Amino acid sequence: MTEAVIETDGLTKQYGSTVAVDDLDLTVTDDEIYGFLGPNGAGKSTTIGLLMDYVRPTAGTVRVLGADPQADVVEIHDRLGILPDRYSLYDGHTARQHLALVSNTKRASDSPEQLLDRVGLGDVIDQDIATYSQGMEQRLALAMALVGDPDLLILDEPFTGLDPHGVRTVREIVHEENERGAAVFFSSHVLGQVELVCDRVGILHRGQIVAEGTVDDLRTSADVDADASVEEIFVSITDEAVTADDRAVEGER
Ligand SMILES: Nc1ncnc2c1ncn2[C@@H]1O[C@H](COP(=O)(O)OP(=O)(O)OP(=O)(O)O)[C@@H](O)[C@H]1O
Numbered sequence: 001m002t003e004a005v006i007e008t009d010g011l012t013k014q015y016g017s018t019v020a021v022d023d024l025d026l027t028v029t030d031d032e033i034y035g036f037l038g039p040n041g042a043g044k045s046t047t048i049g050l051l052m053d054y055v056r057p058t059a060g061t062v063r064v065l066g067a068d069p070q071a072d073v074v075e076i077h078d079r080l081g082i083l084p085d086r087y088s089l090y091d092g093h094t095a096r097q098h099l100a101l102v103s104n105t106k107r108a109s110d111s112p113e114q115l116l117d118r119v120g121l122g123d124v125i126d127q128d129i130a131t132y133s134q135g136m137e138q139r140l141a142l143a144m145a146l147v148g149d150p151d152l153l154i155l156d157e158p159f160t161g162l163d164p165h166g167v168r169t170v171r172e173i174v175h176e177e178n179e180r181g182a183a184v185f186f187s188s189h190v191l192g193q194v195e196l197v198c199d200r201v202g203i204l205h206r207g208q209i210v211a212e213g214t215v216d217d218l219r220t221s222a223d224v225d226a227d228a229s230v231e232e233i234f235v236s237i238t239d240e241a242v243t244a245d246d247r248a249v250e251g252e253r
Pocket of ligand 1 (some may be wrong): 039
């Protein structure tokens, strides 16, 4: 029997006249790898911010790991690993020190060597992170998300800045974590990787889910060829959503 690890009901976030997340009903279960896709500005990072209680909803509810992020933030953060879109690393400190910081907060006892080996940073564990490249920083941020064997991993654009080896490493880690028993929720623009990794995807457009299912489901429902790539499916579905919006605006005139 699966349980929901993410559940939103009518979730809405408005910034002035901009509706970043619009009446979103989203469910992710404890056994799945869910890809959260959408064009720039669709509301992916805002949704993740709402799950993490970095921002507060204008309307609707959120449950993460069965708890309310506004009330049970510590409990949730103890059981969750997050790779945010903008993370802070501290120049003058090593990767080992960064992991120790997260481990202390979570009262976890992971081996920093093992975690950094997994992300390909085993050789630079005691090097000042000021010397790290963008891809190395991204690998360290991923290692920090893995501390404490989380039940849920939320990864905002985990492939950013990574070379092909790094992309493969992330894919392997996502699978390993899922096999260990963690659910994985990640946003991505790297559409080629999505089919290789995700059990299910949701496509967000102007704060609303416009398509959801397995990549095969979406291929069948979208107006594309049977062998269409995820990119072709994505473009077809989001273009269709734009056309539907334009028609609705025309209808209002
Ligand atoms: N703090 C904020 N103040 C005002 N508007 C915001 C704020 N954060 C996000 N927005 C707006 O909300 C909408 C959704 O933004 P969000 O960053 O969630 O999209 P995204 O799907 O993550 O985009 P990207 O793929 O470019 O990272 C955009 O129109 C954005 O301009």
